[in-house]
Amino acid sequence: MNIKFSLHIIGNILKFLGLLMLVPAVFPLIYHEDDLWPLLISALITSGFGFILERITKPSETIHEIGRKDGFIVATLSWLGASAFGALPFIIYGALTNPADAFFESASGFTTTGASVITDVEALPRGILFWRSFTQWLGGMGIIVLGIAILPRLAVGGMQLMGLEASGPTTEKITPRIAETAKKLWGVYSAISVVLVLCLLFAGMPLYDSILHTFSTVSTGGYSLKNASIGAYHSPVIEVIVTVFMFICATNFVLLYWLMRGDVKRLLRNSEFKFYFFLNLIAVLLVALQTRSAIFPSFLEALRYSSFNVISISTTTGFATANFDLWPPFSKWLLLILMFFGACAGSTSGAIKNIRIVVLLKRCYQEIHRLIYPRAVLPVRVDRKPVSQEVLSSITGFFLLYLLIFLVASLLVMAEENLPIITAISACATTMGNVGPGFGEIGPAGNYSNLSDFTKVILSILMLIGRLELFTVLVLFTPVFWRK
Amino acid sequence: MHIIIIGAGQVGAFLARNLSHEHDIVVIEKNRDTAERLKDTLDVLVIEGDGDNPVMLKEARIEKADVMLAVSGDDKTNILASTFSASAGVPKIIVRIRDTDYLQYPEQLKKSEVFVVNPGAIISEKITSLISSPFAWKTETLARGKIKLFKLKVKEDTPIIRRRLADLGPAKAWIFVAISRNGKITIPTGETRLQNDDYVFALGIPDIIDKLKEMFGVEKEEIKTAVIMGCGRLGTGAARTLSDDGIKVKLIDSDPVKAQKAAEDLHKALVFKGDATDSETLKEAGIESADYFLALTGDDEKNVLSALLAKSLGAKRTSVLYTKPDYIDLIEAIGVDRAISVRLALANEILSLLHIGGVAHVALVEEGKAEVLEFNITEKTKILGIPLKDADFPEGAIIGIALRGDDTLIPRGDYIPTLNDRVIIFTLPEAVKKVEKILGQ
Numbered sequence: 001m002n003i004k005f006s007l008h009i010i011g012n013i014l015k016f017l018g019l020l021m022l023v024p025a026v027f028p029l030i031y032h033e034d035d036l037w038p039l040l041i042s043a044l045i046t047s048g049f050g051f052i053l054e055r056i057t058k059p060s061e062t063i064h065e066i067g068r069k070d071g072f073i074v075a076t077l078s079w080l081g082a083s084a085f086g087a088l089p090f091i092i093y094g095a096l097t098n099p100a101d102a103f104f105e106s107a108s109g110f111t112t113t114g115a116s117v118i119t120d121v122e123a124l125p126r127g128i129l130f131w132r133s134f135t136q137w138l139g140g141m142g143i144i145v146l147g148i149a150i151l152p153r154l155a156v157g158g159m160q161l162m163g164l165e166a167s168g169p170t171t172e173k174i175t176p177r178i179a180e181t182a183k184k185l186w187g188v189y190s191a192i193s194v195v196l197v198l199c200l201l202f203a204g205m206p207l208y209d210s211i212l213h214t215f216s217t218v219s220t221g222g223y224s225l226k227n228a229s230i231g232a233y234h235s236p237v238i239e240v241i242v243t244v245f246m247f248i249c250a251t252n253f254v255l256l257y258w259l260m261r262g263d264v265k266r267l268l269r270n271s272e273f274k275f276y277f278f279l280n281l282i283a284v285l286l287v288a289l290q291t292r293s294a295i296f297p298s299f300l301e302a303l304r305y306s307s308f309n310v311i312s313i314s315t316t317t318g319f320a321t322a323n324f325d326l327w328p329p330f331s332k333w334l335l336l337i338l339m340f341f342g343a344c345a346g347s348t349s350g351a352i353k354n355i356r357i358v359v360l361l362k363r364c365y366q367e368i369h370r371l372i373y374p375r376a377v378l379p380v381r382v383d384r385k386p387v388s389q390e391v392l393s394s395i396t397g398f399f400l401l402y403l404l405i406f407l408v409a410s411l412l413v414m415a416e417e418n419l420p421i422i423t424a425i426s427a428c429a430t431t432m433g434n435v436g437p438g439f440g441e442i443g444p445a446g447n448y449s450n451l452s453d454f455t456k457v458i459l460s461i462l463m464l465i466g467r468l469e470l471f472t473v474l475v476l477f478t479p480v481f482w483r484k
Numbered sequence: 485m486h487i488i489i490i491g492a493g494q495v496g497a498f499l500a501r502n503l504s505h506e507h508d509i510v511v512i513e514k515n516r517d518t519a520e521r522l523k524d525t526l527d528v529l530v531i532e533g534d535g536d537n538p539v540m541l542k543e544a545r546i547e548k549a550d551v552m553l554a555v556s557g558d559d560k561t562n563i564l565a566s567t568f569s570a571s572a573g574v575p576k577i578i579v580r581i582r583d584t585d586y587l588q589y590p591e592q593l594k595k596s597e598v599f600v601v602n603p604g605a606i607i608s609e610k611i612t613s614l615i616s617s618p619f620a621w622k623t624e625t626l627a628r629g630k631i632k633l634f635k636l637k638v639k640e641d642t643p644i645i646r647r648r649l650a651d652l653g654p655a656k657a658w659i660f661v662a663i664s665r666n667g668k669i670t671i672p673t674g675e676t677r678l679q680n681d682d683y684v685f686a687l688g689i690p691d692i693i694d695k696l697k698e699m700f701g702v703e704k705e706e707i708k709t710a711v712i713m714g715c716g717r718l719g720t721g722a723a724r725t726l727s728d729d730g731i732k733v734k735l736i737d738s739d740p741v742k743a744q745k746a747a748e749d750l751h752k753a754l755v756f757k758g759d760a761t762d763s764e765t766l767k768e769a770g771i772e773s774a775d776y777f778l779a780l781t782g783d784d785e786k787n788v789l790s791a792l793l794a795k796s797l798g799a800k801r802t803s804v805l806y807t808k809p810d811y812i813d814l815i816e817a818i819g820v821d822r823a824i825s826v827r828l829a830l831a832n833e834i835l836s837l838l839h840i841g842g843v844a845h846v847a848l849v850e851e852g853k854a855e856v857l858e859f860n861i862t863e864k865t866k867i868l869g870i871p872l873k874d875a876d877f878p879e880g881a882i883i884g885i886a887l888r889g890d891d892t893l894i895p896r897g898d899y900i901p902t903l904n905d906r907v908i909i910f911t912l913p914e915a916v917k918k919v920e921k922i923l924g925q
Contacts (some may be wrong), residue, residue, distance in 0.1 A: 159527070160524055173529050176486075176509050176510050177508055177527055177528075178527050180508075388516075
């Protein structure tokens with residue numbers, strides 16, 4: 001294990017992150033607002049810290065590989081570091097004076113959760129708001145994937161690093177070189193973003209709003225610059241556009257890459273995508289059918305709100321156009337289940353991911369099958385390929401651990417806060433799945449500002465654990481990891 | 485360049501590692517564990533599957549490939565993969581074929597883009613070369629036999645020890661390109677002095693061997709008898725070559741079937757069945773008076789042990805075949821005279837066949853601690869006509885020799901690269917890129 005070299009890479013990444021903080025600094029210059037200095041100072045502190053860290057940990061030899069253990073440290077610390085330093089603009093500007101609040105907001109941004117402690121977003125200046133949404137865009141495809149695309153020294157060992165950050169049980173390269181793969185993924189991501197900005201402009205949203213909403217849509221993040229989220233525009237066209245792009249960006253980017261190259265078959269044959277598609281279709285219809293009689297006057301109206309909000313939750317985005325906290329229990333429970341399922345592996349979405357659910361369901365079926373034919377050899381297949389025993393057990397382990405962490409975290413939150421059970425449970429499920437809103441006080445109409453610092457820290461940690469898919473973070477807390 | 489490698493065994497993985505710094509590599513490997521390990525350690529695309537399966541080859545984008553290296557351990561897989569590659573229009577295909585019987589039907593393989601490498605032939609050549617200059621620790625044939633690289637050891641009684649290299653007289657057609665001291669390779673200057681236990685790399689025309697003998701104080705040594713352990717393909721191949729050169733060869737193998745077959749095939753050599761790690765067998769084969777003992781089985785440990793035993797029983801020189809890269813330093817340190825790596829020999833041969841962008845990586849030295857490159861000076865070479873001292877030639881690399889027509893030049897600062905020169909460069913790995921930048925196209 002080479003902690004010094006890991007810190008060197010983190011310094012490198014922070015240096016770069018500081019530079020990115022200069023991007024929102026153009027807005028105070030254009031609109032003559034008062035957030036120029038906070039952004040510049042934050043950029044200076046972040047880059048300066050990164051630069052010094054990089055210098056004092058400079059390795060003596062030229063060629064270095066990132067070891068297996070170093071990968072976990074790099075992945076966890078770079079996300080922790082980005083969240084901590086990303087909070088600086090909020091603190092220095094004074095939007096959030098409590099460090100726990102600022103860290104929560106920043107972690108919620110980078111992990112594309114979209115849970116907010118800010119009561120009145122519309123009061124904030126454009127530069128700070130831009131940074132808030134920009135963190136989601138950066139976190140969506142991943143800081144490390146960006147690092148691999150830009151920093152050539154991450155190439156060797158980069159495959160493992162990318163596997164740690166990318167979502168889903170297995171990671172796939174689309175080109176022989178990892179840096180090239182990372183660049184292509186960022187290319188697809190950027191291309192989708194540009195198209196969405198154009199679509200939103202076309203639908204009548206102002207340019208600044210379009211860019212910020214694009215950041216939080218393609219990253220399935222969910223930050224909005226309006227207190228009433230996308231609902232503030234009262235435009236069915238905008239809602240449809242955002243729904244479509246949330247859905248697209250929660251599919252596997254490797255499949256999107258092939259789709260852009262004209263290969264439709266890979267997408268249509270993919271069992272995870274099929275499951276994802278029909279799961280959402282059924283959920284949207286069920287919620288629409290139920291809310292039609294209870295809340296909305298017509299089926300079309302019900303379908304409009306059900307499709308947007310169900311897809312927003314299942315893709316782990318977290319925008320809202322209706323206060324689904326007021327929906328009947330069946331719909332709320334369905335949304336809570338979707339918070340656990342998430343969307344596709346290799347996408348910007350969070351939570352457990354559909355591929356794991358597919359494999360687990362097949363595994364359950366296999367167990368039943370085995371009762372009937374005890375001697376049969378029954379491999380679990382996905383996309384006609386057998387799933388290896390290692391992947392199978394890692395998925396089972398992931399699922400169990402996910403539930404375990406969720407249960408423990410819910411207990412902690414309930415011990416700290418006097419909240420209704422559904423509120424506490426949904427707070428943990430929604431932050432761990434990087435969704436955003438929950439139910440009750442933290443529902444689409446409320447926010448997280450009234451929670452205690454302890455709860456906020458717990459939830460921030462849940463976001464990071466969820467984003468890095470559990471094991472990456474938890475492995476650092478095992479004695480085996482630190483044993484020489 | 486897009487390079488497909490079939491098989492991530494010793495040779496394939498080694499090539500993937502060496503080529504992955506500059507090229508896009510796709511490796512097809514059928515063993516799941518090997519494939520997974522390669523995925524973790526190298527920045528290459530690894531596909532798990534059979535190299536002769538068209539679906540896998542398609543996934544590896546064979547239609548876009550510039551080079552196909554079919555180097556798995558299985559001849560049939562390699563041949564089939566090369567056939568598919570040829571029909572997919574891959575411009576350069578290198579096939580590793582172990583069984584020479586396949587070469588009896590050359591129609592399949594005799595295409596302009598297909599190059600066959602045969603481990604047996606390469607090892608035989610290596611052994612012949614070692615035996616013809618037994619005092620050299622390693623020899624490497626370059627520029628189609630016009631130039632040789634020798635590795636020599638400096639001992640306390642070497643005449644040129646502790647002398648400035650510049651004082652060794654005007655070098656004609658040879659040069660000391662590198663010194664390996666305590667496992668670290670450096671490029672010497674005129675001020676460098678040789679020390680005890682140094683290894684020196686000398687580059688020159690084949691005839692410099694006499695000059696080197698004089699400088700290193702070696703007496704004439706002739707190999708008349710050799711004992712070879714291992715009647716496999718490599719052992720019998722080497723036995724045949726050596727006995728054709730007039731050396732008396734005795735072979736030993738513990739497998740009676742192999743021994744029987746070798747005895748039937750080789751009429752000039754005497755074959756013993758028995759274990760070469762058993763001194764009685766070795767004595768019976770006349771080890772006490774043998775000039776050379778070669779251990780050529782596929783078992784590294786057995787090879788080394790039998791060589792040590794042979795040495796203790798009186799064999800003058802010993803050589804062993806090894807495959808595990810970590811053994812290189814050990815084997816020579818414990819008293820075996822020469823270690824021959826099948827993997828390195830094969831990889832060198834393959835790299836020299838590649839000739840990418842006017843450059844050929846002709847030899848890897850000391851498991852890749854240094855490299856020998858060969859460049860052709862063409863119209864596109866950037867430093868064409870510019871004297872070397874103005875060319876900003878990188879540290880850690882040296883132009884050893886330039887061939888101009890039939891002349892051999894030792895380039896100094898006033899050397900001007902001229903059209904159709906062929907230059908041979910000795911370089912440390914970190915300077916390779918810079919050298920390519922300067923001399924490439």
